[in-house]
Amino acid sequence: MSTPANNPRFRLRLVFGPEDWMGPGKAELLEHIEETGSISAAGRAMGMSYKRAWQLVDTMNAMFRAPLVQSSRGGASGGGAVLTEDGHAVLAEYRALEEKAQEAGADNIARLQSMLVDIPGGK
Amino acid sequence: MSTPANNPRFRLRLVFGPEDWMGPGKAELLEHIEETGSISAAGRAMGMSYKRAWQLVDTMNAMFRAPLVQSSRGGASGGGAVLTEDGHAVLAEYRALEEKAQEAGADNIARLQSMLVDIPGGK
DNA sequence: CTTCGTTATATCCAACAGGGAATAACGATT
DNA sequence: AATCGTTATTCCCTGTTGGATATAACGAAG
Numbered sequence: 001m002s003t004p005a006n007n008p009r010f011r012l013r014l015v016f017g018p019e020d021w022m023g024p025g026k027a028e029l030l031e032h033i034e035e036t037g038s039i040s041a042a043g044r045a046m047g048m049s050y051k052r053a054w055q056l057v058d059t060m061n062a063m064f065r066a067p068l069v070q071s072s073r074g075g076a077s078g079g080g081a082v083l084t085e086d087g088h089a090v091l092a093e094y095r096a097l098e099e100k101a102q103e104a105g106a107d108n109i110a111r112l113q114s115m116l117v118d119i120p121g122g123k
Numbered sequence: 124m125s126t127p128a129n130n131p132r133f134r135l136r137l138v139f140g141p142e143d144w145m146g147p148g149k150a151e152l153l154e155h156i157e158e159t160g161s162i163s164a165a166g167r168a169m170g171m172s173y174k175r176a177w178q179l180v181d182t183m184n185a186m187f188r189a190p191l192v193q194s195s196r197g198g199a200s201g202g203g204a205v206l207t208e209d210g211h212a213v214l215a216e217y218r219a220l221e222e223k224a225q226e227a228g229a230d231n232i233a234r235l236q237s238m239l240v241d242i243p244g245g246k
Numbered sequence: 247c248t249t250c251g252t253t254a255t256a257t258c259c260a261a262c263a264g265g266g267a268a269t270a271a272c273g274a275t276t
Numbered sequence: 277a278a279t280c281g282t283t284a285t286t287c288c289c290t291g292t293t294g295g296a297t298a299t300a301a302c303g304a305a306g
Contacts (some may be wrong), residue, residue, distance in 0.1 A: 072304025078251025104227030197273025201281025
């Protein structure tokens with residue numbers, strides 16, 4: 001039991017500058033905003049405070065040429081947030097990058113995993 | 124000027140468990156230990172305290188089946204540290220993984236970069 | 247014009263990470 | 277046995293991160 005570690009998570013962060021980067025957290029947040037249409041709901045879904053979720057959205061909107069998330073206040077529903085065209089594009093590129101990178105390094109990952117103390121492949 | 128971001132750094136962390144992971148920092152530390160033959164010198168080279176460097180070495184030695192770094196105290200030189208066979212292997216695998224992953228995602232990275240506010244490719 | 251749920255923003259505060267410094271242990275060389 | 281530079285370990289203290297909370301703004305709908 002304990003911590004299986006059968007699925008080593010593959011975290012990939014693209015660092016553009018000291019303040020600007022794109023990683024798994026922001027990607028997941030974008031996905032939840034896409035699903036829920038709300039920054040606060042997306043944050044809740046990740047166990048993240050609204051403050052932090054909003055901050056992440058803010059930095060993303062600032063670092064890319066066009067905003068990734070468009071938000072609105074007021075109205076019957078109180079407001080909400082949706083991904084822009086660039087938002088969808090960035091998310092798609094990041095997910096594609098993750099998948100290709102992980103696939104390309106699959107054998108290296110397997111070898112590293114096989115050297116762990118927690119029996120990784122069973123052997 | 125400001126922050127060019129011409130070279131988006133590619134950070135890759137392999138997360139095996141809540142406490143166990145392998146990332147750029149540990150890889151670089153292993154390299155400096157290899158070069159300098161000392162944990163403290165390796166830490167200094169990275170602007171890192173000895174305490175932190177030692178902690179990283181300790182966790183690495185604990186998470187892999189065999190230690191990656193073998194250290195010794197006393198003697199004329201005061202002591203030192205060298206990479207074990209597994210230490211060299213893990214470092215090599217990680218570096219190979221990094222390179223293959225980055226290469227595989229090069230076009231995705233380029234597209235993401237082209238969407239940044241800081242003119243990335245010039246256009 | 248009241249209601250309602252969300253965005254937007256500021257303030258306070260607890261937890262954590264990690265640096266700094268102090269100390270001991272160590273062992274080959276002199 | 278005295279020296280010396282490194283490993284090993286502990287304690288204190290600071291800065292940062294981010295949660296919790298409060299409040300205002302907003303605007304469609306009733």
